Amino acid sequence: MIEAWPAADVRAAEEPLLAAGVPLMERAAFALAAVVRRDLARRRAVPGPDGGLVEGSVRGARVALLVGAGNNGGDALHAGAFLARRGLAVTAYLADERVHDGGLAALRGAGGRVVVVDAGAGAAPSAVATEVAGGAGGAGGASAAGAGGTAGAGADVVLDGLVGIGARGPLRGTGAAVVAALLEALPEPGDPARPWVVAVDVPSGVGVDDGTVPGPVLPADRTVTFGAAKPGLLLPPATHLTGAGAVIDLGLELAGTGAQAAASARRPAVVRLEDTDVARAWPVPGPADHKYTRGVVGVVAGTATYPGAAVLASSAAVRAGAGMVRYQGPDAVGQAVVAARPEVVTAGGRVQAWVLGPGFPAEGDDDGQRDRARAALAAASGLLPGAGAPVPAVVDAGALALLDHRCPGWVVLTPHAGELAALLRSRGDDVDRAAVEAHPLRWARRAHELTGATVLLKGGATVVVGPGPTAYAQADAPGWLATAGAGDVLAGLLGTMLAARSAEVVAHPERAAEIAAAAALVHGRAAERANPGGPVAALDVAGALPGTVAALLALR
Numbered sequence: 001m002i003e004a005w006p007a008a009d010v011r012a013a014e015e016p017l018l019a020a021g022v023p024l025m026e027r028a029a030f031a032l033a034a035v036v037r038r039d040l041a042r043r044r045a046v047p048g049p050d051g052g053l054v055e056g057s058v059r060g061a062r063v064a065l066l067v068g069a070g071n072n073g074g075d076a077l078h079a080g081a082f083l084a085r086r087g088l089a090v091t092a093y094l095a096d097e098r099v100h101d102g103g104l105a106a107l108r109g110a111g112g113r114v115v116v117v118d119a120g121a122g123a124a125p126s127a128v129a130t131e132v133a134g135g136a137g138g139a140g141g142a143s144a145a146g147a148g149g150t151a152g153a154g155a156d157v158v159l160d161g162l163v164g165i166g167a168r169g170p171l172r173g174t175g176a177a178v179v180a181a182l183l184e185a186l187p188e189p190g191d192p193a194r195p196w197v198v199a200v201d202v203p204s205g206v207g208v209d210d211g212t213v214p215g216p217v218l219p220a221d222r223t224v225t226f227g228a229a230k231p232g233l234l235l236p237p238a239t240h241l242t243g244a245g246a247v248i249d250l251g252l253e254l255a256g257t258g259a260q261a262a263a264s265a266r267r268p269a270v271v272r273l274e275d276t277d278v279a280r281a282w283p284v285p286g287p288a289d290h291k292y293t294r295g296v297v298g299v300v301a302g303t304a305t306y307p308g309a310a311v312l313a314s315s316a317a318v319r320a321g322a323g324m325v326r327y328q329g330p331d332a333v334g335q336a337v338v339a340a341r342p343e344v345v346t347a348g349g350r351v352q353a354w355v356l357g358p359g360f361p362a363e364g365d366d367d368g369q370r371d372r373a374r375a376a377l378a379a380a381s382g383l384l385p386g387a388g389a390p391v392p393a394v395v396d397a398g399a400l401a402l403l404d405h406r407c408p409g410w411v412v413l414t415p416h417a418g419e420l421a422a423l424l425r426s427r428g429d430d431v432d433r434a435a436v437e438a439h440p441l442r443w444a445r446r447a448h449e450l451t452g453a454t455v456l457l458k459g460g461a462t463v464v465v466g467p468g469p470t471a472y473a474q475a476d477a478p479g480w481l482a483t484a485g486a487g488d489v490l491a492g493l494l495g496t497m498l499a500a501r502s503a504e505v506v507a508h509p510e511r512a513a514e515i516a517a518a519a520a521l522v523h524g525r526a527a528e529r530a531n532p533g534g535p536v537a538a539l540d541v542a543g544a545l546p547g548t549v550a551a552l553l554a555l556r
């Protein structure tokens with residue numbers, strides 16, 4: 001699992017180490033330089049004697065440092081010094097008159113070049129670079145010579161050290177001009193002439209704690225982050241700009257130490273589950289299990305207008321390993337479901353989790369589905385006297401409009417951004433789809449606060465917010481999963497996962513969020529497995545679930 005901590009927590013955890021004289025910046029920079037060298041060597045890999053690839057030489061590789069005024073720029077400068085000593089050609093582009101003194105001295109001492117960038121009024125987007133002489137000796141005597149060109153555009157690797165966790169708002173000033181110029185000058189992704197971009201701690205200009213992208217940001221191929229991941233690296237939309245990750249352990253004690261850690265309620269702000277987390281938590285049936293202990297999923301989905309949604313949600317529930325799936329709905333739709341999945345029963349009876357709403361029409365005749373879903377939701381929420389114990393429920397698509405009471409956390413809403421915006425508007429918030437997409441965490445949290453339910457917000461990355469202190473952010477799915485019916489599959493899959501742990505989730509509703517995040521991971525992995533690297537159909541994603549779960553369980 002990747003745990004992300006807000007900037008303030010990282011700073012607080014750094015303090016005792018800095019006070020004790022631990023050279024955090026040097027450590028961070030050394031590790032950063034090592035990652036840069038390894039990435040470059042792999043990019044320059046050459047055929048080896050046995051036919052495989054061996055890492056190439058990095059000597060002479062051109063490294064451009066984009067350096068801002070703070071310690072983030074200091075990290076870049078120190079890393080540049082390490083790289084210069086290993087024979088790389090390092091140029092620092094200073095985006096501020098004052099930069100980290102120690103870092104600058106180290107780079108000069110190592111023979112790096114230093115160039116002051118003058119964005120000037122109206123100079124953007126082609127920031128002008130002027131060279132500062134005396135680089136090798138670092139003896140000063142800064143005479144400027146016009147060097148021209150866009151800072152970093154011709155390099156093999158660019159280190160983005162403009163701002164880190166000290167950033168406030170969108171990138172501004174010379175740093176913003178440098179990034180804007182580079183965004184215009186860089187060859188397209190995939191072009192071998194495009195430099196490898198390594199973000200120092202975070203891609204400069206992203207919302208470190210909230211994942212927003214308020215202004216220009218240079219998309220990274222790799223983000224090397226220090227001490228712990230930051231929420232913005234996991235959250236959309238910023239997570240799409242981070243590239244591959246690397247977390248450098250600086251020995252920070254973010255959750256406190258010893259008894260203090262046990263006693264404190266300090267939790268990461270955002271978590272991303274990994275395969276092994278999901279594998280470990282997956283309920284594997286044992287000899288004492290039978291279909292009822294494994295969990296019965298009740299599906300209220302599909303109408304004459306959208307019968308396929310019922311087939312997709314039910315198929316996913318079956319193929320994810322439900323003990324049993326009970327379908328409720330119009331006879332004709334039930335017949336289609338049973339034709340596709342003969343395991344499904346249409347007789348009534350107890351269920352351990354509900355899946356409500358896929359395939360309801362926006363308005364008009366619903367073949368009684370809304371009434372069925374309303375009754376199931378009330379029973380699931382524990383609001384229907386005599387209906388038995390409450391159970392988890394997935395409220396998707398058309399059922400989202402039925403929430404007329406406050407929900408317990410074991411009810412999981414699964415809207416996409418448009419549906420979440422509509423839900424919030426119905427409660428008086430002035431928000432549209434674009435606003436939700438610009439700040440998914442904020443609006444998912446708002447929906448949780450307004451409804452009480454756990455909220456899984458779908459999209460290119462999935463955000464989950466529930467009653468616990470930690471949000472989840474998963475980015476496991478290929479873009480090919482953006483296809484009609486994929487959400488119905490997710491709803492059925494999540495229904496099965498909740499049914500298997502029904503009593504536990506009702507007793508500890510904060511666990512619903514982790515299970516929902518795990519469902520997003522499995523959904524994404526199944527999409528990849530269904531057709532690696534190519535288009536997928538929703539039913540094929542459901543079909544890939546058994547193999548996906550088996551592959552995950554093999555990791556235990």
Ligand SMILES: NC(=O)C1=CN([C@@H]2O[C@H](COP(=O)(O)OP(=O)(O)OC[C@H]3O[C@@H](n4cnc5c(N)ncnc54)[C@H](OP(=O)(O)O)[C@@H]3O)[C@@H](O)[C@H]2O)[C@@H](O)CC1
Binds near residue numbers: 018025028172
């Ligand atoms: N503590 C340690 O020893 C360790 C720290 N580490 C490193 O330090 C980094 C944090 O360093 P930091 O605190 O100096 O802040 P940093 O991110 O460089 O930015 C502040 C500067 O940027 C400016 N600025 C702000 N917003 C801006 C904007 N939107 N657009 C443009 N400029 C903007 C701001 O200007 P001001 O707002 O003051 O005018 C100020 O000059 C951290 O991410 C990690 O890399 C590691 O080495 C591990 C050890």
Ligand SMILES: Nc1ncnc2c1ncn2[C@@H]1O[C@H](COP(=O)(O)OP(=O)(O)O)[C@@H](O)[C@H]1O
Binds near residue numbers: 458478481486488490
């Ligand atoms: N760009 C994307 N990359 C990866 N997954 C995506 C992307 N866009 C959407 N998805 C996923 O595809 C599914 C689409 O669900 P939804 O919008 O409800 O479709 P439908 O209602 O047609 O089933 C969600 O699980 C969502 O997270």
Ligand SMILES: [K+]
Binds near residue numbers: 199
């Ligand atoms: K940065």
